[in-house]
Amino acid sequence: MAKTSNIEPNADGIGAEAKATKTAAPARVAAFRTGLSAEARAAAYLMAKGYRILAKRFRTPVGEIDLVARRRNVVAFVEVKARATLDDAAYAVTLRQQRRIIDAAQAWLMAHPEHAEFDLRFDAMLIAPRRLPRHLLAAFDAST
Numbered sequence: 001m002a003k004t005s006n007i008e009p010n011a012d013g014i015g016a017e018a019k020a021t022k023t024a025a026p027a028r029v030a031a032f033r034t035g036l037s038a039e040a041r042a043a044a045y046l047m048a049k050g051y052r053i054l055a056k057r058f059r060t061p062v063g064e065i066d067l068v069a070r071r072r073n074v075v076a077f078v079e080v081k082a083r084a085t086l087d088d089a090a091y092a093v094t095l096r097q098q099r100r101i102i103d104a105a106q107a108w109l110m111a112h113p114e115h116a117e118f119d120l121r122f123d124a125m126l127i128a129p130r131r132l133p134r135h136l137l138a139a140f141d142a143s144t
Contacts, residue, residue: 038082039066042125045133046078054115060107063100067125068108075118077105079139082127086134089126098122098140105142 024032043053046069054075055068067078079101081089101122109116124139 034082035080038125038127039080041127042078042080042133043067043069045125045135049135051076054112055108058104058108060104062107063097063104065101065104065108070115070118073118074121075115076121076123076137077101077108078123078125080125080127084128086126086128086131089128089134090124090136093124093139102142 039056043056046067047053049071051069051071053067053069055065058065058068065077066080067076069076069078079093079097081092083089083092105120105122109120120142121138122140122142124136126134126136
């Protein structure tokens with residue numbers, strides 16, 4: 001009798017077991033963990049300032065929003081950037097990223113129409129080692 005595998009190939013023609021053994025490069029894993037940590041710090045900082053976190057890491061086909069937060073009648077779409085210095089973090093929010101965040105915000109609002117009448121704002125939260133987070137209110141707007 002021939003030995004058969006219990007692993008079914010997926011759409012790529014690769015078995016689930018073979019695909020599961022793929023590992024990410026150590027630098028990518030470190031960057032991912034840094035990002036998660038920065039987003040957690042940013043969320044805690046916003047909550048201390050009176051914001052309520054509505055969503056974290058909201059993903060759409062057009063982009064991702066790190067945090068969606070609300071305070072009073074304002075819904076803020078927050079991009080979190082962690083770099084070695086706060087200045088480096090500030091320069092890391094590119095025009096292309098801004099466009100993707102704006103498009104993702106439109107998708108979030110379509111999924112959450114109860115927030116469509118609120119004032120909307122696009123903020124940035126800058127994170128650097130051994131520094132308090134810096135919250136940039138209205139870091140960019142949808143007209144860019």
